[in-house]
Amino acid sequence: MNWIIGLGVVLVLAILYMIFRIGSLVEVVRGKKDEPFSMSWNNINAYLFMAFMIFGLVGFFWYSWEHYGTYEPAVASVHGAVTDNLFWVTMWITVAAFSVIFVVMFWFTFTYRYDKNRKAEFFADNHKLEITWTVIPAIVLALLIFKGLRAWNDITGPASKDAEVIEVVGQQWLWMTRYPGVKDKELGKHNYKLIDAANEFGLDLTDKNSFDDFKSLEMHIPVGREVLLKIRAKDVLHSVFLPHFRVKMDAVPGMQTQFKFTATMTTAQMREKLNNPNFNYEMACTEICGRGHFSMKFPVVVDTEEDYQKWLSSQEAWLKQNPDYLKYVPAELKEAAMIKAGIPLDNLTTVQTASN
């Protein structure tokens, strides 16, 4: 195999060399060698530019038209519709500008190819022209900035008080989510120094809000209600990317970041819309994080409010799944912890004896 490829490369090079030699010999015979440059080649290049312009634009428009409507992942969030709109407005403006300049440029290149009977025009300056094409892009850009910043301010503004808070934690190379629990609806504190094999979040069990927090390996969110993602990372940078919801935010060790959004379509609705019964929302990582960067898939499910509540109350508190950790709960809070976590109280005595 190596030999064949090597031989192929040598052959191609040899052929190129031969063409090159024959080309220059022919030129010498024709006595053309001293001409500053060849008119026929100049014309060939001019026509090639024209062909490039036509085929390039036709190819671009054909492919774009052929696949129109299938570029982006279907949008499923409120702000996503806004940014998509901005994206397409920008697209139409820039494609129009691009096409005009592209055509004009290659048209000039072709039309004004060398002709020894013509002299180029000495045209060094024109303030009116220059001011025009400084001001027009400036105005168009100002409009885009204005539209963009309004959207940006809405997206990054404070979340509403009743937003559903979900914590997303990135680590090499998986995601985890933590829900605040149905009883207190508050996420408990965490500390990275408390992390161990079982306590993956570093839950601080002296905080009573942590008792009913639960972990989920699938992100469920309610449709039509604001969700606030609180994002952090345990080791290196990661980035939460929810392509269908137009959500992206880095996960940074040592700093909490956040992103709020409202989903507009449940998984079931999206399956119907796309006519794909196997469709699932996905979350990916978009910040290079090492070997498994490409495999940080996390399933996302958008439920109706009713299904969401049902799912929430069916989840077991983390503390219930790891009752050993009751020993880290201060004695006076132990009973409250067990109630909140849903651990049967008759275990209380056993646990207490065990920790004593």
Added chain:
Amino acid sequence: MAIHVESHSAVHAHDDHGHEHEHHHGNFWTTYIFSEDHKVIAKQFLITGMIWALIGGVLSVLFRLQLGFPEANLSWLKPVLGGWLTPEGKIDPEFYLALVTMHGTIMVFFVLTAGLSGTFSNFLIPLQVGARDMASGFMNMLSYWFFFLSSCVMFVSLFISTGPAAGGWVIYPPLSALPQAIPGSGLGMTLWLVSMALFIVSSLLGSINYITTVINLRTVGMSFTKLPLTIWAFFLTAIIGILSFPVLFAAALLLIFDRSFGTSFYLSDIYIGGEALPNQGGSPILFQHLFWFLGHPEVYIVLLPALGITSEIIATNSRKPIFGYKAMVGSMLFIAILSFVVWAHHMFVTGMNPFLGSIFTLLTLIIAVPSAVKIFNYVTTLWKGNIRFTPAMLFSIGLVSFFLTGGITGIFLGNSAVDIQLHDTYFVVAHFHLVMGSASFFGMMAGVYHWFPKMFGRMMDEKLGYLHFWLTFVGVYLVFFPMHYIGIAGFPRRYYTWTAFETFSGFADLNMLVSIAAIVTLSAQFIFLFNFIYNIFRGKLAPTNPWNSTTLEWTTPRLPGHGNWPGEIPTVYRWPYDYSKPGAKEDFIPQHIPYSETPESNLPHENDQIKLQFGDKPL
């Protein structure tokens, strides 16, 4: 006036210096290796840059093989890659990241910074401003050898057992700080940092020289308003470099402290490899601010020289003055200044304060205005020209086309709200490879084709140049244009494969097309290599001014020796773009021709200057 007199005397002082040198002839070592001659140093930068470009290109084809043909068995690469292939004949995912990282580092710094600025600033500044050599030949020599040393360190890092740096060319900590996170952050990263430190020293030595030479060693009459746009571009590039590279040095130094001395500038609250690290209070975002404070100006360090070269070549080969000389200088100045206040548009979704995002959106989109002006001016320069398609001209037109195609997508990415979805997808990859990577690469190629006759005294073959151009031009578009679609579909960058996701399951066809185009484009560069090397030795002897150009370098002998001009340095009387002047005998009037010799073509205000000329220079 005082400045004028000073530059006059400076030239003369240097004049004598130059003559002194002509008396003693150096041996092989002082002439070709440790040379202080700017032209030799330029060639050293060029050839080192070309070797790096080849390495960088081969690395990119390796990872394109993985992306375009994920099922292919690459065991035939075993003799080259050895343990970096999995037993199934696939590229190891960590090595894939190393390939991406090294491709970026090599192309941005070693090829498009050192290879481009190093070559053409060195070669053209003294020749075009009319100087015998750089202000400090010794510093200039050091600049190359620091670069060489830096290259050696980076090259060695490709072969160590833990692999080269693999955290992306932006080396964001904590990934780049923790060998536990990725093996490339061990010795590979240390070598990367050492190499970059040496590189920064090289870059600063070079930049100081460029700036000093442009300010102090201009020949008589060469005022700033008569400088060719190439020199303006190199001058502004050097200023940007001097102001921004030290910041990268600081960022790298703090990273070295974090890695080796237990500090916590960038590290905080990290639990990795089953243990909680003691570092607290640092911020990975701080590194990103410092990095992009260089990183964004770096884009213009790479691009401005290419734009300068293009301005010169388009004017020459359109046989027309560059349209809007002042606007061109003005837009470069404006770009140079603005390049320092747009850095955080790389960081819209890093968790930085969103208000900062608003400010940087505003500033970023402002920078699109001078860029647009440049494109309009290039297009207008072509209008009613008399265009000769030399290979250099083809590559320059290619550059404008890339600058347009890639520049326009910047309007999407600069708008923070739109950037949320597009950030770190292939849309970004398409954007910067066109606007900065390919455009600058084409500027470099244009420069090589255009100034080869003055560098080596021989001509390159035009037909091979055409073939090289068309394969590369179409190839580059086929590589990067489809990436826009892939990016809009949300495909993230630096992914080894997308098969894990349903959302990113499409586009296998486009990815294959991109990979094939990449292989063809890389292969086409061998045509150039052959053309380049063969004609250094066997090319047709070049005339002294093969393109009928106006700037000073074409007044030197076919192969300028040490000191550039055998006699006196020519005096400059006019701007560099007197092409096709109405009434003139020829379609170009070089800068050293006084107005008194061209009464037939002088404009009214130029006739007035004849008096000044005679005041300056006794007949």
